[in-house]
Amino acid sequence: MHHCIIERYESLIVYLFMKLTTRFALLFVLLHNISFFAIAQQSPQVATVAPGVKKLTSGQPEKFSPYSFCGEKPMVAEMSRLPEAKLPFNVNDIKINVSDRGAVIEIPLDNEEQLYGFGLQMGSFNQKGLRKKPIVNDNPSHDLGYSHAPMPFYVSNKGYGILVNTSHYTTFYCGSTAKNTGAVHVNDGKSGNSVEELYKNDRPASGYVAVDVPGVQGVEVYIFEGPDLINVLQRYNLFSGGGALPAMWGLGVKYRVKADFNQQQVEKMADYFRANDIPCDVLGLEPKWQTTAYSCSYVWNKDFFPDHDKFIDTMKTKGFHINLWEHAFVNPKSPLYVPLKNKSGDYLVWNGLVPDFVDPAASKLFADYHKDTFVLKGISGFKMDECDNSNLTTGNATWSFPEHSRFPSGINGEQMHQVFGVVYQKTVYNIYKELNTRTFLDVRSSNAFASSYPASLYSDTYNHHEYIQMISNSGFSGLIWSPEVRESRSVADLMRRSQTAVLSAQTLYNSWYLQNPPWLQINRDKNNKNEFMENAKAVEADVRKLLNFRMSLVPYLYSAFADYHTKGIPPFRALVVDYPTDPKVFNIDDEYMIGQGILAAPLTENSDERKVYLPAGNWYDFNTRKKYPGRQEYIIKTSYTDLPIFVKEGTILPLARPVEYISPETRFELTCYVYGDQPKPFSLFEDDGVTFDFEKGKYNTLSLSYQNGKGVVKKTGAFKGSRYYLKSWEVIR
Amino acid sequence: MHHCIIERYESLIVYLFMKLTTRFALLFVLLHNISFFAIAQQSPQVATVAPGVKKLTSGQPEKFSPYSFCGEKPMVAEMSRLPEAKLPFNVNDIKINVSDRGAVIEIPLDNEEQLYGFGLQMGSFNQKGLRKKPIVNDNPSHDLGYSHAPMPFYVSNKGYGILVNTSHYTTFYCGSTAKNTGAVHVNDGKSGNSVEELYKNDRPASGYVAVDVPGVQGVEVYIFEGPDLINVLQRYNLFSGGGALPAMWGLGVKYRVKADFNQQQVEKMADYFRANDIPCDVLGLEPKWQTTAYSCSYVWNKDFFPDHDKFIDTMKTKGFHINLWEHAFVNPKSPLYVPLKNKSGDYLVWNGLVPDFVDPAASKLFADYHKDTFVLKGISGFKMDECDNSNLTTGNATWSFPEHSRFPSGINGEQMHQVFGVVYQKTVYNIYKELNTRTFLDVRSSNAFASSYPASLYSDTYNHHEYIQMISNSGFSGLIWSPEVRESRSVADLMRRSQTAVLSAQTLYNSWYLQNPPWLQINRDKNNKNEFMENAKAVEADVRKLLNFRMSLVPYLYSAFADYHTKGIPPFRALVVDYPTDPKVFNIDDEYMIGQGILAAPLTENSDERKVYLPAGNWYDFNTRKKYPGRQEYIIKTSYTDLPIFVKEGTILPLARPVEYISPETRFELTCYVYGDQPKPFSLFEDDGVTFDFEKGKYNTLSLSYQNGKGVVKKTGAFKGSRYYLKSWEVIR
Incomplete structure (x- = not known):
């Protein structure tokens, strides 16, 4: 019996020694600065966390990640109504390497695709080819990526978004850092004789975005799927609890x-x-x-x-x-x-x-x-x-x-x-x-x-x-x-x-x-x-x-x-969001969509006219009511008191008689402007404007349509009040 | 006997279990991002590594530190000839805290002292009160600390220098971050009514410099002692192998x-x-x-x-x-x-x-x-x-x-x-x-x-x-x-x-x-x-x-x-190096000393005259030969072809007849200008100008002095050639 006990103790001791040895080895790695040694290089775990939202995890992710502060629940039902999610690459092609320095992530990048995002950037718009450090700072000089509201989040016009769920300072290399693979890159060595040509650097496309996340022991990457860019933004906003609906x-x-x-x-x-x-x-x-x-x-x-x-x-x-x-x-x-x-x-x-x-x-x-x-x-x-x-x-x-x-x-x-x-x-x-x-x-x-x-x-x-x-x-x-x-x-x-x-x-x-x-x-x-x-x-x-x-x-x-809240559609968005395959809009940063049907092209003090590119479809100058075919650029003049906006053909635009302020009692007197012959119905959101009761269903949808020469309003919903009075309709052709 | 063995095993098991538990706790700390827990908080080890140079070590310092790349040996003999080293604070008052984020160092700071350095800064000079990130970058905008040649190294006019021996990116908070000690700070809350007064922030002096060194498991801090600022720089340069002596x-x-x-x-x-x-x-x-x-x-x-x-x-x-x-x-x-x-x-x-x-x-x-x-x-x-x-x-x-x-x-x-x-x-x-x-x-x-x-x-x-x-x-x-x-x-x-x-x-x-x-x-x-x-x-x-x-x-x-090489004295240096107790020079960044006796005050295109502050002693305008008492500011006009320099009383300045280029055969024809009545001897360095033979003693020192109305040259050394011909002496009073 004693012998038996000893044997049991012995095997336990061997087991404990083995554990100790492993721990010591790991400790050695952690405590000594052996930079080339990767602690975790296993494939990231992939999980689907909401419809069209995947999460990749590698190593031990940080406790204080941005998502850990999101108090809102994902609007899963609304997300499941979006078109079927799709990624233009295999999710397993995303590589995450965790070392003692931190994590490095590589995401595939197509030579043709365009990248946007990183929060409230100023100074750059299309981020392809740039190095960005999305760091909170009121001093966004030289377009380093610093901004009041930076984000480790970019989206592609190919229909996906990548969000590195970290609160650490990061650097994104958006497709311009080439690796020493041992292969000789294409470089004919020919440079002209002018000083400018001599300093014209060779800029290879690297085929991936690299993200440097120093100081972490692991990282989570959220992937927001499309199929289209707008769906990516919808998924992101809905996953974050839906877009904000301010008091009216x-x-x-x-x-x-x-x-x-x-x-x-x-x-x-x-x-x-x-x-x-x-x-x-x-x-x-x-x-x-x-x-x-x-x-x-x-x-x-x-x-x-x-x-x-x-x-x-x-x-x-x-x-x-x-x-x-x-x-x-x-x-x-x-x-x-x-x-x-x-x-x-x-x-x-x-x-x-x-x-x-x-x-x-x-x-x-x-x-x-x-x-x-x-x-x-x-x-x-x-x-x-x-x-x-x-x-x-x-x-x-x-x-x-x-x-x-x-x-x-x-x-x-x-x-x-x-x-x-x-x-x-x-x-x-x-x-x-x-x-x-x-x-x-x-x-x-x-x-x-x-x-x-x-x-x-x-x-x-x-x-x-x-x-x-x-x-x-x-x-x-x-x-x-x-x-x-x-x-x-x-x-x-x-x-x-x-x-x-x-x-x-x-x-x-x-x-x-x-x-x-x-x-x-x-x-x-x-x-x-x-x-x-x-x-x-x-x-x-x-x-x-x-x-x-x-x-x-x-x-x-x-x-x-309201669309921002319930569908995740940004009320203000760059043209590329709605027209992701039109190369002419890839770099347009001074025109944007407001809601479904308005395109804004603001002017600065420099001139009373400007170039306006109008994408596919027909458009109406809001002021002159002149119709312009899209996919073309125009020079448009706008006075100080007109607004530089264009309305998309097929839009029903309800405009109110101006009030000096908005109270819960305010009832807007609306004129609906109908642009073109085949207008699409417009959904007008109606609620008290000041409480969260709409979240419990206390809101109405007024579907405005124009059929057979007259306007039609269909009201559905559980809100008892009435905020709108439909006064008249006007058709613009 | 069996019983005995079991007992021995039992105590061993208890011991192993205890070890395991400790390790698990430590591992838990290391693997989980618990920032508040400091891994190493022991006092740093202090070692004297050269005369007047101390090294503090805490935790496991990095392998690729700047000093690890210094191929030159400290010039210990020359260092030991400097005045006795002294620090204005107790070295044990430097605190180093190593955590999972990295190291944080706190160095005592007197309210009155002035700080300089951080390498080739542009945009700032006196660094007291600033936050500096000495990071290699060709874009030093907004004076963040970025520079072509940044250094984690500052010096104080109180006579010491602090060098954090790290190749990681660091941030130095030079005495302006106050701690939440629980005590209520002096803040009368009184602000004026003007917009400017409202935004005039309360800026406490913190009493320390804090250095953030993220991403390290330990750190070394070199302390270069005085007693005077110039000795600090001498020690630093001599410790680095002596200042450079370019080919002539x-x-x-x-x-x-x-x-x-x-x-x-x-x-x-x-x-x-x-x-x-x-x-x-x-x-x-x-x-x-x-x-x-x-x-x-x-x-x-x-x-x-x-x-x-x-x-x-x-x-x-x-x-x-x-x-x-x-x-x-x-x-x-x-x-x-x-x-x-x-x-x-x-x-x-x-x-x-x-x-x-x-x-x-x-x-x-x-x-x-x-x-x-x-x-x-x-x-x-x-x-x-x-x-x-x-x-x-x-x-x-x-x-x-x-x-x-x-x-x-x-x-x-x-x-x-x-x-x-x-x-x-x-x-x-x-x-x-x-x-x-x-x-x-x-x-x-x-x-x-x-x-x-x-x-x-x-x-x-x-x-x-x-x-x-x-x-x-x-x-x-x-x-x-x-x-x-x-x-x-x-x-x-x-x-x-x-x-x-x-x-x-x-x-x-x-x-x-x-x-x-x-x-x-x-x-x-x-x-x-x-x-x-x-x-x-x-x-x-x-x-x-x-x-x-x-x-x-x-x-x-x-x-x-030559003085830079053998004594560590910078050939070009701010006035505060030579006059560390004169508050008038603390912020003068556009005048500097050249060698022992010349003060330069360059002009820009903006004006043909400028304010020049001359420190203690008497000074001669090199061009007009006019004598100016020091500790005063003057308005000095300088033409395009004159040089905006002032010579300190007591200087013997050897100037050569210009040559078009310098070869090993060049022999300079010198006129010695003697400024004032009690000139100090000047040491002229003589060697071949192109080899390192001077390091083996093959150089001469020509001591130029002026006694009893005539110039005296005393030559000592083992260099056989002759590079200088003393043509004439001229006294300026």
Whole structure:
């Protein structure tokens, strides 16, 4: 018996020794910097996680991935209604190599295909051939890939999307790095004699996209399948919980007042809007409403807003929603400071705490305070500033927290930078969601899987061409972008920027350093001295016309956002999304689709006319009603008060009589414009515009069609109210 | 007995189980991304590695550190002659924390002290309060810390230097990130009402420098002690093997011809110099001398240089050295391609191999080929281009290799980027060193511990103010910088840039895209059409005067470089190096010392006069001979043909009669200018100027002094030749 026991012990010992030895070997690998040794080189695991969405896993994926912060469930039913998913390559051809440096992913790339995405890029559009570092930063210089809302996510016109589910800083090499395979590449060595020719480099196509993900022990890759590019975007948005549906008033006009305005000054500005019949739904307050701003106290400055709650109510009766500027860095004077002290990162920003929003307890403290102090008092939304990082030394290195910061949840500073805008949005959005109240927020940073947040990005960069390009880019990544208007170099600049703002997701005038609206004085200094332009009233009238058009467009836009929510179709999207096989649109970044039937081609101050390429089909100039055959380029002239838009043949476009603001009682008087002889029905979305009841089915679909010379409206759905009055129909041929 | 055995087994089993449990816990930490858990938090080990140089080690330091590539031995004897080393803080106050993310180092920082360095920075000078990422890149935009020659190395005016011995990308937070200690920081929350005041951020001083070194399992930190800042730089340079001593001809004038010039055109240009008495020592050939350039064949283009070896010899007889442009990326058509195929990285650049210069076998192949094909045929040096990385999308993402590249030696792409310029320099420099022939190279990138390489950095950025600033910055990091002259916006720009070039380590005209010297036509297009300026001959005469002054300065400069080699004193250095306690010089980046007694204050095209701050002591305007008391600022006017320099009282300045080029036979006719009544002796360095024999003692020191109204020369040393003829003395009072 003893012998027997010994034998049993012996085999156990041998087993334990073997285990130990293995562990030691592994430890040796982990602890010593043997770069060439790959820890995990096995094939990635492939799983289908939703209809047309695959997940590849290799090694030990990170805990704090972007998808881990997605609070919304995939809209699986809606996804299963899409055309059958298809990939243009074999999923097993994606290679993932995990080493002690991190992960490197290689995805097949066809020589002919075009790549887009990486979040809110500015400076580039078609990303094929480029090296991109999608890193959160307000300083996107030289098109490195830095952006307020970068994403490790690109899509191809061949109908698929690749999302690397990492919060680490990454580099994507989009098809231009060639490997040393030992083979001699084609290179005839011939170069001309001119200096230019000598330096014309040989640029082979590599046949793959390489993604460098340093600092991880493994990685997940999400693949969004087509068959078409638009289906890829639909799947991405639906997988993220469906696109955002802002409160209806959010689609009106937003005006941010000067940073140091007090209660009386804001009220005076509100009265100016109403007295002059200029539409405005939201007034945004900038830093001075708080006792401390950099960092934030989240406490009303009673010197400036002595009756803040009454002020909110008064504004509400006049049809204004109030939006508050803030950032997330908590000043020692804030009531949130002591509760958050141990739920924040180990570094301060502007002497303020960086709340660990990854920890639900920290988010809850922040949210509860905001709910009680502001949201329940009637504050309709927030401008969540400074949640991006900055590389600019203007100011100095104190801008945001170091990458090596540590947070109690375990996330580090680098990862937190990448997701800070997302977890901040989630924290604030959930206040509204839990109160069954919709909102439209402003946010300075975002990342992947954030399609469902009704928050508009903005920037200080202010290049008008880039602002237009960002509208096109936003649609590839489930983002909402607001090309805001500040001061201007010329009236032409003001008017063209205003047109772009009207033709974007949020029409915003940001006068945080202007005493008066920019249309009264474009020059900052004169504006602040109350010196108006000679033609101020004429310019004001022109701006009024544009903003009235914006209000006319709200029902159409709102339905486009409903499509974004329920079908995942981006309301603003580059032409290549709808026309992925037309090479002429591959590089068009300054034209985009709005909803189903409108093509926008904004102008800048440089000229009153521009080249417009119209894709397949026939198109109508909205202003002249002239019909243009597609697949051609035209030179189109547009005045300041017209909008540079084209309507696709077959569209039914409902336009409203402008209102000055949108309340739950607003009933839009619609004229339906029917373009061409065979119009397709248009689905108008109807609900209360302010609650989430539509998610429980309390909405209507008004199907607008035009048959046998007359308009037909078919209403279905469970919403009891009526937001639209169909006044008339007009056919354009 | 059995019982006994069982007991022994039992205790062994318990022991093994305990070990296993520990290992499992550790493994869990390593394999799961639990960022908050520090793997190694023990105190760093401290060792003294040379007189006044300490090394701190924590965790497992990386194999491919910058110091691992330093081929030179520390000059310990010279270091031990420096004043006694001293640190202003306790070395144990440096904290190193190694976690799964990497290492974070904290170094104490006094509120009053000023920081400099990080290699060849442009855009910033005093680094206190900034966040710097010393990463190799030709695109140093927004002063992120990117540079051709970045270094994880800063120095303090309090007399110490900190070098993080890593090839990984790092971030230095120079005293501006505050920690969440739980304490409420001083912040009165008072901000004014103006917009500017609202956004004036609170910027606490943090009391430490934090260094983020992601991706390492441990780190070494070198501390260079003072007591004074200059001693810190001396220790650093001597520890790196002593500063470079270029071939004497390298201190003359270098001219790079147009990239597509053929043999006849180069010869014609050479004749132009001699016929017009314009000094020139080196002619540089640009890409077209090779059969393929991007990437390189390293094979003479016989269409352009049919008699290349004879050409070299002919040029030599006319006193010209030939320098060849190249980069290190090996074209498939190169004879080096097949031998290097398996000794290169796994990615190509411009279809060319990236040789693994970390592997001595790869270096040897590259060096041997260059030795046989070029150096033994008389090529005097190389311009080692494109060994920096690039973030510019001009061109495209193919510029250089990905960070995730792998090399047979085990180094990865990120590390290789940081050290590529260094290992490339080392490879080429050693060819010359082994042949006992000195050189003066051009190189596009460098890093730490490279002081001993006689290679001048250059850039495409071309901002004149930054070029001046980089002269000041180069001295903090053992670097040689060449503010080259190309075309110009105006004659004023050309002349002021020429002055700066004359007052720098290398006087270089880079006409790689100019048919004619820029002094004949400043405009690029006209220059290439051979349309000369009306006043071309007058401008040429003015440039000739400046270049002649350069040649006058060579003996003085050569001695300054000898001091660099034997004492580690940077020949070009910011005023703060010599005057570390004068707050007025803390931010002066556009004045610098040359050798012991000259202060340069270059002008740009903007004005013919500038503010010049003169530090303690009395100073003489070199041109007017007017005496100025120091510790004051003056407005000084300087013509195009004078040099904006000031001589310190007590200096003996030997100036030579200009020669057109420098050969081993050149004997300089010297006039010694004695400034003030109590001149200090000047040590003139004398050797053959072209071999390393001086390292074996074959050099002389000529001690020049002025006593009792006459000049005295004391010569000591073992060099048999005579390079100097003391013609006259002149006293300036």
